[in-house]
Amino acid sequence: xxxxxxxxxxxxxxxxxxxxxxxxxxxxxxxxxxxxxxxxxxxxxxxxxxxxxxxxxxxxxxxxxxxxxxxxxxxxxxxxxxxxxxxxxxxxxxxxxxxxxxxxxxxxxxxxxxxxxxxxxxxxxxxxxxxxxxxxxxxxxxxxxxxxxxxxxxxxxxxxxxxxxxxxxxxxxxxxxxxxxxxxxxxxxxxxxxxxxxxxxxxxxxxxxxxxxxxxxxxxxxxxxxxxxxxxxxxxxxxxxxxxxxxxxxxxxxxxxxxxxxxxxxxxxxxxxxxxxxxxxxxxxxxxxxxxxxxxxxxxxxxxxxxxxxxxxxxxxxxxxxxxxxxxxxxxxxxxxxxxxxxxxxxxxxxxxxxxxxxxxxxxxxxxxxxxxxxxxxxxxxxxxxxxxxxxxxxxxxxxxxxxxxxxxxxxxxxxxxxxxxxxxxxxx
Amino acid sequence: xxxxxxxxxxxxxxxxxxxxxxxxxxxxxxxxxxxxxxxxxxxxxxxxxxxxxxxxxxxxxxxxxxxxxxxxxxxxxxxxxxxxxxxxxxxxxxxxxxxxxxxxxxxxxxxxxxxxxxxxxxxxxxxxxxxxx
Numbered sequence: 001x002x003x004x005x006x007x008x009x010x011x012x013x014x015x016x017x018x019x020x021x022x023x024x025x026x027x028x029x030x031x032x033x034x035x036x037x038x039x040x041x042x043x044x045x046x047x048x049x050x051x052x053x054x055x056x057x058x059x060x061x062x063x064x065x066x067x068x069x070x071x072x073x074x075x076x077x078x079x080x081x082x083x084x085x086x087x088x089x090x091x092x093x094x095x096x097x098x099x100x101x102x103x104x105x106x107x108x109x110x111x112x113x114x115x116x117x118x119x120x121x122x123x124x125x126x127x128x129x130x131x132x133x134x135x136x137x138x139x140x141x142x143x144x145x146x147x148x149x150x151x152x153x154x155x156x157x158x159x160x161x162x163x164x165x166x167x168x169x170x171x172x173x174x175x176x177x178x179x180x181x182x183x184x185x186x187x188x189x190x191x192x193x194x195x196x197x198x199x200x201x202x203x204x205x206x207x208x209x210x211x212x213x214x215x216x217x218x219x220x221x222x223x224x225x226x227x228x229x230x231x232x233x234x235x236x237x238x239x240x241x242x243x244x245x246x247x248x249x250x251x252x253x254x255x256x257x258x259x260x261x262x263x264x265x266x267x268x269x270x271x272x273x274x275x276x277x278x279x280x281x282x283x284x285x286x287x288x289x290x291x292x293x294x295x296x297x298x299x300x301x302x303x304x305x306x307x308x309x310x311x312x313x314x315x316x317x318x319x320x321x322x323x324x325x326x327x328x329x330x331x332x333x334x335x336x337x338x339x340x341x342x343x344x345x346x347x348x349x350x351x352x353x354x355x356x357x358x359x360x361x362x363x364x365x366x367x368x369x370x371x372x373x374x375x376x377x378x379x380x381x382x383x384x385x386x387x388x389x390x391x392x393x394x395x396x397x398x399x400x401x402x403x404x405x406x407x408x409x410x411x412x413x414x415x416x417x418x419x420x421x422x423x424x425x426x427x428x429x
Numbered sequence: 430x431x432x433x434x435x436x437x438x439x440x441x442x443x444x445x446x447x448x449x450x451x452x453x454x455x456x457x458x459x460x461x462x463x464x465x466x467x468x469x470x471x472x473x474x475x476x477x478x479x480x481x482x483x484x485x486x487x488x489x490x491x492x493x494x495x496x497x498x499x500x501x502x503x504x505x506x507x508x509x510x511x512x513x514x515x516x517x518x519x520x521x522x523x524x525x526x527x528x529x530x531x532x533x534x535x536x537x538x539x540x541x542x543x544x545x546x547x548x549x550x551x552x553x554x555x556x557x558x559x560x561x562x
Contacts, residue, residue, distance in 0.1 A: 094488075154522075240479070244482045245479060245485060248486040248489055249485055250491070267489070270494060270495040272495070275562070386560045386562065387560065
C-alpha cells in the first residue's frame with residue numbers, strides 16, 4: 001500500500017493499478033529486470049543515431065539553410081562531427097555524460113563502413129547504408145505541423161511575429177546575395193521562403209533538444225553496464241533529474257552565411273529546452289504525429305482520420321509496430337538505425353524470442369515503445385514535481401490534485417489504439 | 430519605506446533569490462516605482478530544485494529572467510485582493526493560479542508569510558519555486 005493510498009481512497013480509474021504505481025513513484029512500465037534491460041539497451045542503440053540526428057539537424061538549420069537543391073544535406077561535414085556537445089565532455093556547460101563531446105566512436109565507424117564496406121559517402125548514401133535522417137525530419141515536421149495547434153510554449157507563436165519576419169528577411173537576403181534569380185523569386189513568393197525558414201527554425205529546435213537527450217541516454221547505458229540502476233524507477237528518476245537539470249537551456253536559431261552569424265531566433269528571447277522543445281516534442285511526436293503512408297490506407301471521409309489535430313494518435317505510444325515495420329515508413333527507419341548499434345545482450349535476447357533475427361526489427365520496435373512509455377512517465381513525473389505536489393505530501397487535498405493529474409494523463413490511453421495495456425504484459429513483443 | 434529589493438537583501442532567507450535577481454539584472458526593475466507583487470521563494474525553496482537546475486539557469490540569463498519574472502505580478506496585490514481571484518497574470522505572461530480556500534496557496538506553493546509591504550509593492554513569501562505550465 002503506497003503512502004498516498006493510506007491517505008486517500010483508491011482510484012476507480014480503468015488504469016487504477018498504473019495510477020497507484022505512479023503515485024508510489026513508479027513508471028507506467030512495470031518494474032521488472034527484463035523491462036529494465038530492454039529499455040536501457042534500446043536507449044544506447046537510440047543514442048548513437050541520435051548523435052547524428054542532432055548534429056545534422058543543426059547543420060541543415062545553420063549552414064544548408066535555403067539551399068534550393070540540398071542534395072548533400074545528409075553529408076555531415078567534419079566540422080559538425082567535431083562540434084562539441086554542450087552536455088558531454090570536458091568543455092560541457094553541464095556534464096550529463098562523462099564521455100566525449102564529439103561524435104561517438106561507434107557513429108564515426110558506421111559512417112565510414114556502414115554494414116557493407118569502407119567506401120565513399122556517396123556510395124553509402126546511394127546504397128542507403130547510412131543513418132536515416134528522414135526519420136529525424138519526420139519528427140521535425142510533426143513538431144512543425146502540430147506546433148500552432150498545440151499552443152505550447154512561446155516558440156511557435158514567435159514565428160509569426162514581425163521581429164521574426166524581419167530577422168528571417170535579413171538572413172534570406174544575405175543568403176541569396178548576388179543571386180538575382182532567387183531574390184526575384186523571393187520578391188514574388190515571400191511567404192514561401194518565410195515558411196521554409198520557419199521549418200528550418202524547427203530543425204534547430206529539435207537539434208538542440210536531441211543534443212541533450214543523446215548524452216543522457218549514453219550515460220544511462222554506462223550506469224547500467226556498471227551495475228547501477230536497480231529498477232525501472234531508478235532509470236525513470238535519472239530522466240526526471242535530467243529534465244530539471246537542463247530545463248533552462250536556450251532554444252534558438254542561428255544561421256551562418258559567409259562566416260557571419262544571423263540570429264533568426266536569438267538566445268535572448270528566453271526560450272527554454274523544457275517549454276519550447278521538450279514538452280512540444282513529447283506531445284507532437286510521442287502522442288500525435290500523423291498517419292504513415294504506405295502500409296495502411298486511411299479514409300478521411302470515413303472518419304478514420306480525426307477531424308481535429310489534437311485527436312491525432314499516431315505516435316509511438318499508440319503505434320501498432322507490426323504494420324509500420326515496412327520499408328520507407330519513418331518509425332521503421334528509426335528501427336533500422338537502432339539495429340546497427342544494439343548492445344550484445346539485446347541482440348541475444350531477440351534471438352531467443354519470436355522468430356529470432358527474422359523479426360528483430362519488430363521486437364526492437366516494441367522494446368522502443370516500452371522505453372518511450374518510460375520516458376513519458378518521466379515527463380509526467382517531472383510535470384507533477386514542477387506543477388503539483390510531492391508524492392509524500394501530508395495534505396490529502398494535494399494528493400487528490402496529484403491523483404486528478406495522473407488520471408487525466410491516463411485518460412489519453414483509454415482509446416483502443418493505445419499500447420499501455422500491452423506493455424503491462426511481458427509476452428507483448 | 431524600503432523597496433522590494435531592500436527587504437530581500439536585508440533578509441537572510443532570500444540569499445539565492447537576491448543572487449538570481451542580481452545575475453539576471455532585475456535589481457533596477459524591482460527598485461523602480463512599480464508597483465509589483467512579488468512571490469518570493471526562500472533559500473529552502475530553491476534548494477528543493479533538483480541538482481543542476483540553477484546552474485543551467487545562471488549560465489543562461491534570459492532564461493533565468495523568464496523564470497524570475499514569472500514570480501512577479503504588476504500592481505500591488507495584498508492577500509485580501511488575491512482572495513477574490515482564481516488567477517493572476519505574471520510579468521512573464523503566463524497565469525499563476527491562486528487558491529485561498531484553505532491555506533493561501535500560489536500554484537503548488539504555500540505562502541508562509543503574506544503582505545510584507547514595500548515602498549514599491551508587496552512581497553508574499555512562498556515555500557516552492559513556481560514554474561509556468
